[in-house]
Amino acid sequence: MASKIKKIGVLTSGGDSPGMNAAIRSVVRTCAYLKIECVGIYRGYQGMIEGDFKTFDARSVNNIINKGGTILKSARCEEFRTKEGRKKAHDQLVKEGIDAFVVIGGNGSFTGALMFNDEYGFPVMGIPGTIDNDILGSSYTLGFDTAINTVVDAIDKIRDTASSHNRLFFVEVMGRDVGHIALNAGVGAGAEEILIPEQNLGLERLLESLKRSKASGKSSSIVIVAEGDKTGKNVFELKEYVEEHLPIYDVRVSVLGHMQRGGNPTCFDRVLASRMGVKAVESLLEGKSNQMVGIRDTKMVLTPLAEAIKAHTEIDEELIRVSDIMTT
Amino acid sequence: MASKIKKIGVLTSGGDSPGMNAAIRSVVRTCAYLKIECVGIYRGYQGMIEGDFKTFDARSVNNIINKGGTILKSARCEEFRTKEGRKKAHDQLVKEGIDAFVVIGGNGSFTGALMFNDEYGFPVMGIPGTIDNDILGSSYTLGFDTAINTVVDAIDKIRDTASSHNRLFFVEVMGRDVGHIALNAGVGAGAEEILIPEQNLGLERLLESLKRSKASGKSSSIVIVAEGDKTGKNVFELKEYVEEHLPIYDVRVSVLGHMQRGGNPTCFDRVLASRMGVKAVESLLEGKSNQMVGIRDTKMVLTPLAEAIKAHTEIDEELIRVSDIMTT
Amino acid sequence: MASKIKKIGVLTSGGDSPGMNAAIRSVVRTCAYLKIECVGIYRGYQGMIEGDFKTFDARSVNNIINKGGTILKSARCEEFRTKEGRKKAHDQLVKEGIDAFVVIGGNGSFTGALMFNDEYGFPVMGIPGTIDNDILGSSYTLGFDTAINTVVDAIDKIRDTASSHNRLFFVEVMGRDVGHIALNAGVGAGAEEILIPEQNLGLERLLESLKRSKASGKSSSIVIVAEGDKTGKNVFELKEYVEEHLPIYDVRVSVLGHMQRGGNPTCFDRVLASRMGVKAVESLLEGKSNQMVGIRDTKMVLTPLAEAIKAHTEIDEELIRVSDIMTT
Amino acid sequence: MASKIKKIGVLTSGGDSPGMNAAIRSVVRTCAYLKIECVGIYRGYQGMIEGDFKTFDARSVNNIINKGGTILKSARCEEFRTKEGRKKAHDQLVKEGIDAFVVIGGNGSFTGALMFNDEYGFPVMGIPGTIDNDILGSSYTLGFDTAINTVVDAIDKIRDTASSHNRLFFVEVMGRDVGHIALNAGVGAGAEEILIPEQNLGLERLLESLKRSKASGKSSSIVIVAEGDKTGKNVFELKEYVEEHLPIYDVRVSVLGHMQRGGNPTCFDRVLASRMGVKAVESLLEGKSNQMVGIRDTKMVLTPLAEAIKAHTEIDEELIRVSDIMTT
Structure with a gap:
């Protein structure tokens, strides 16, 4: 490959997710393998604007494949949404001699990359790093598999105590706009009912389901509730509602919270990250830009960033059906 | 041993804790080994009152040593606090031919056992099953070791995301009256500050500590907060307080909740449970009663129940000091 | 669906794998949901021959979704390979009134099912349960995801001690004929070299790679070695070989062994099992037979058993390349 | 404290164990807290001889409390057993201005420290870091608790597959001279029989026990076998023996190996390490030397190194009895 690209930057942006470190490692090692220079950009676009750079070689990323979080840190950056911010960022990249970058993050991060490319023709490549699995163009995003295992492990523990006391638990899991975590972890944990943003089953159905279960x-x-569920009630309000309308239950609430973002990545996420990093760097060297690396079945695929950010993913109707059947 | 005891009941009572199943197994197997009959009493004292009994042999407790929760279920029982309730329970035990019982639980459960023995001269033995480690007469209660590992695992995950975003987290852990979980898990997780019911360090100190850390x-x-901490503020209020008085931090909150009660018991809790069950049954057969089995260093010891329930355990001052030094 | 099938049997056969219990649960619950009777067949085809049956309702499979192994037990059965054996099995099924069965297992189990159908026209459906991921017609077999995580967790531990002593480890993982576990877990664990049955890279390359790494x-x-690797040397012989030819290394060996087959299934395997069970039962009721349920990307698909057993899966060449790049 | 000690070295020596990093962190942070300089000595006594030193401040040990292995590396060192070797080491320490050191390791490491102190009057303090729990003067050594949990987790997995196939497993665990891991993990995992170096129960008893179990x-x-068991047979030979004399069993073997040394330390080991590091540094500053820090019940204690290395610990007879009863 006789590419003009001699130095590639890599950054993590937006909310962190398990597997980001494995993806950073992969980008860095692929660059080393292909004799391309690699620069770590700290704190997302904020660090790009401030020139918070560090040269990375193959050894810089030893022993991080199994670590949660991101050694490059991450941040949300308002300034990069402005023309001036992006100008500063471009100046810094030029000054450092960086010819292209790989951004690991979600929709917001990709939108920024697209605008940047639009203004400066700068080659950019995206890797979908988010636990929410809500990005078109990849069947799995980086961190999703780890997150659903974290949720399932927590619910297995909650079930121990729920069973011992014949209790009903409402467990809130992450997912403001999408219910992928709730649905998958709910089926995996054998939940009685799963409330997600994509559906409003209504509170009547919930009561019916709980009565039938009893x-x-x-x-x-165990009822799993995504943050953005459409009942109009959060888990605390759901508890009150059920206690009032179905007094046969001793009800408890658990909000799993930020632990869902952390933890050592699963093997699936580590392998996915390793593959995505290779694909991202090689695609840049092949002259591609404005694409996101994704996985379809067991193959790496590219999707234009413009398409990836366009719309939300659909909830898996078949899995909703499986979920219903499993609660028989 | 020529004991008059031919049939022993076993029950779990109060909040459940990991290792209760291993203790049930041990009581049942020790009875089988010593050719004593054993009866499982379901749902704590409530089941005793209702005669919710089942004969257990050695095979009844296969494959439960590694399971959280309690196969006998647990419950809090108001009726057993009344003379009438205990009368009903005694009638049921007599009817079933049960000569003695082992109760696995906390202070409330032991108080009930004592009153019962006081009225009927019925041989009772206690095993301290609670994650709170707040029972005099045993250096470790059943489930404590598992609970602190659950908390530490969760905080390890939270730290991943905290580090990636340079954030401050307030993490609420169990402990309404005692700070043993908070203190041990806090040291184990490398927490910056640990707020416990036994001490009021004041909010000033917290701010100082956070400033110094920054x-x-x-x-x-990461700041660990026991439920019953003495600042007068819960984790959400602490968040607001710090955001107002120390705006250099991006603050988040996590309430670990009921998952702390569940989970497969650690090896320590399984071994402890196995030893306690043997000691409880053998002590009954030796004619002892009104005692609680405990561990001191590596030895099994007995403590009168009357003493065990008297007072709360002391917080370990040396460990508080270690905690302070570790945050250097 | 007006199917003639009123009673479905379910069995696990061959080597066990994590997720089999979740698949049993799914078959049972789907039958209950669709008002079909369901019968558990114990110990694979052996139990079928002996009529070792038990009627299962929705509650029979409570609390098994998260358990490794198989509550139905599994076995390899020579007798079922004979015409007489299959005759006995058929008699037992007829006697019990079973109209169709779902077999969860690998290639050997599917071959038996096909022969059985061939002789008796009996409706059969297969679910691929094996940790080896070596079955055509499904991108993932049940238990593979759990197994690679078990391997990666073990190697993470081994790496701790390897790094502390600057050692080289040969780690043997399962895979007599296929290297999917070795390759995926090797990439996930950041292995230096991965030796699989599908490739003979030669011992020279191994020495070169280790020299370069040093x-x-x-x-x-860490060098991962599948059981069936093609160097002609097992891990103990590889140790000797390297010690002789590359004396710069302190070498150790670890054989992970049977723990790879056990463990609580991951969320992925639980969800996959739940989906496969639904698909298997519904396909039978739609009049289908001689098919295996599989997953392609995120969709359930059917593949004729005759095709599924025909050939081994290909190793993923792209992943081998990723593996090479990652060891830079 | 007006101590003459201004700079303390810390090293890990011998086999590594989980919690060593937490102990290093504690020594370093305690020094920082007390305004003493701290120097990390790499690769045990070998690094001491070679002057492989690095100044550590409180931040040098961030994010290691939860990591297995040792960031200081460890090694066995023949040269330090010679007068010349120790002379070189002393010269290096003097050159670096180190006034005292804390060595984290086992009996061999303590013997070296004692000889060194004997020749140079150099203040030394020991922390017992070994998974074997075989050091007099501490009820628990650093890493033991993590190791028994690793073993129990592995056996839980093996039991899944053992139960599914009605198999007998011989599982070899670490312990050449002592059976503490075998005995504790055996009880924790519900093993049928536990073979340890301290007892020779004879092969007859094993067969009897297995027959009774069947x-x-x-x-x-599951039969747990410590490496140094006294039957005169290793696990492979035991398998053959049982297959010959008790053909009712399908027998398998698993050697857990080096993974037992690694893994993230449990909360118990992290807290123990934190406490031991504080005690070691403070004791040195109080003018003490030639002591080992240990834990008795919940208190830190000191034991003369000369005593600690004298003899092996006794196996817990009561726990052997518990083990026998549990297999009823």
Whole structure:
């Protein structure tokens, strides 16, 4: 490959997710393998604007493949949304001699990359790093697999105590706009009911489902609630509602919170990250830009960033059906 | 041993804790080994009152040593606090031919056992099953070791995301009256500050500590807060307070909640449970009663229940000092 | 669906794998949901021959979704390979009134099912349960995801001690005929070299790779070796060979062994099992037979059993390349 | 404290164990807290001889409390057993201005420290870091708690597959001279029989025990074998022996190996390490030397190194008895 690209920057941007370090490692090692220079850009676009750079060689990323979080740090950056911000960033990249960058993040990060490319023709490549799995163009985003395992492990623990006391638990999981974590972890944890942003089943159905569950002889019930569920009630309000309308249950609430973003990545996320990093660097060297690396079945694919950021992913209707059947 | 005891009941009572199943298994297997009959009493004292009994042999407790929760279920029981309730329970035990019982639980459960023995001269033995480690007469209660590992694992995950974003986290852990979980898990997780019910360090100290931490170059901070901490503020109020008085921090909150009660018991808790069950049954057969089995260093010891329930345990001052030094 | 099938049997056969219990649960619950009777067949085809059956309702499979192994037990069965054996099995099924069965297992189990169908026209459906991921017609087999995480967790631990002593480890993982576990877990664990049955890279390359690794400043090296690797040497012989030809290394060996088959299934395997069970039962009721349920990308698909058992899966060449690049 | 000690070295020596990093961190932070300089000595006594030193401040040990292995590396060092070797080491320490050192390791490491002190009057303090728990003067050594949990987790996985196939497993665990890991993990994992170096129960008893287990209706059996067990047979030979003399069993073998040394330390080991580091540094500043820090019940204690290295610890007879009862 006789590419004009001699030095590639890599950054993580937006909310962190497990596997980001493995993706950074992959970008850095691929550059080393292909004799391209690699520069780590700290704190996302903010660090790009401030020139917070560090040269990385293959050894700089030893022992990080199995670590959660991101050694490059991450941040949301208002300034990069402005023309002036992006100008500063471009100046810094030029000064450092960086010819292209790989951004690991979500929709917001990709939008920024697109605008940047639009203004400066600067080659950019995206890797979808978010636990929400809400990006078109990849069946799995980096961190999703780890996150659903973290949720399932937590719910397995909650079920121990729920069963011992014949209790009903409302467990809030991440997902403001999408219910992928809730749905997958809910099926994996054997939840009684799963409330997601994509559907409003109504509170009546919830009560019916809980009554049926109790009648069927189950000793406990777990209801998974995505942050952005459409009942109009959060988990605390749901608890009150059920206690009022279905007083047969001793109800408890658990909000899993930020632990869902952390943790050592699963093997799936580590492998996915390793593959995505290789694909991102090689694609840049092949002259491609404005693309996002994704996985379809077991193959790496590219999707234009413009398309990736366009719309939300659909919830898997078949899995909703499986979920319903499993609660028989 | 020529004991008059031919049939022993076993129950779990109060909040559940990891290792209760291992203790049930141990009581049952010790009875089988010593050719004593064993009866499982379901749902704590409530099941005793209702005669919710089941004969257990050695095989009844296969494959439960590594399971959280309690197969006997647990419950808090108001009725057992009344003379009438205890009368009903005694009638049921007599009817079933049970000569003695082992109760796995906390202070409330032991108080009930004592009153019962007081009225009927019925042999009772206690095993301290609670994650709070707040029972005099045992250096460790059943479930404490598992709970602190659960907390530390969760905080390790939270630290990943905290470090990636340079954030401050307030993490609420269990402990309404005692800070053992907070203090041990806080030291184990490398927390910046630990707020416990036994001490009121004041909010000033907290701000000082956080400022010093920031100045020292730490990329993130975790503050552990026991439920019953004495600042007068819960984690959400602490967040607001710090955001107002120390605006250099991006602050988040996490309430770990009920997952702390569940999970597969650690090896320590499984071994402890196995030893306690043997000691409890053998002590009953030796004619002892009104005692609690405990561990001191590596030895099993007995403590009168009357003493065990008397007072709370002391917080470990040396460990508080270690905690302070570690945050240097 | 007006199907003639009123009673479905389910069995696990061959080597066990994590997720089998979740698949059993799914088959049972789907039957209950669709008002079909369901019968558990114990110990694979052996239990079928012996009529080792038990009626299962929705509650029979409570609390098994998160358990490794198989509550139905598994076995390899010579007798089912004979015409007489299959005759006995058919008699037992007829006697019990079973109209169709779902077999969860690998190639051997599917071959048996096909022969059985061929002789008796009995409706059969397969679910690929094996940690080896070596079945055509499904991108992932049940248990593979759990197994690679088990391997990666073990190697993460081994790396701790390897790094502390600057050692080289040969780690043997399962895979007599295929290297999917070795390759995926090797990439996930950041292995230096991965030896698989599908490739013979030769011992020279191994020495070169280890020399390069040492020279590049790595503090330790892990080489993953699938059981069926083609160097002609097992891990103990590889140790000797390297000690003789590359005396710069302190070499150790670890054989991970049977723990790779066990463990609580990951969320991925639980969800996959749940989906496969639904698809298997519904396909039978739609009149289909001799098919295996699989996953392609995120969709359930059917593949004729005759095709599924025909050939081994290909190793992922792109992932081999990623593996090479990552060891830079 | 007006101590003459102004600069303290810290090293890890011998086999590594989980919690060593937490102990290093504690020594370093305690020095920083007390305004003493601290120097990390790499690769044990070998690095001391070679002057492989690095100044450590409080931030040098960020984010290591939860990591297995040792950032200081460890090694066994023949040269330090010679007078010349120790002379070189002393010269290096003097040159660096180090006034005292803390060595984290086992008996061999303590013997070296004692000889060194004997020749140069150099203040030394020991912290018992070994998974074997075989050091007099501390109820628990650093890493033991993590190791038994690693073993129990592995056996839980093996039991899944053992139960599914009604198999007998011989599982070899670490312990050449002592059976503490085998005994504790064996009880924790519900093993059928535990073979340790301290006892020779004889092969007859093993066969009897296995027969009884089979007769009692258990679906699988796990026998734990410490490396140094006294039957005169290793796990592979035991397998053959049982297959020959008790052909009712399908037997398998698993050697857990080096993964037992690694892994993130448990909360217990992290807290123990933190406490031990504080105690070691403070004791040196109080003018003490030639002591080992240990834990008795919940208190820190000192034991003369000369005593600590004298003899092996006793196996816990009561726990052996518990183990026997549990296999009923």
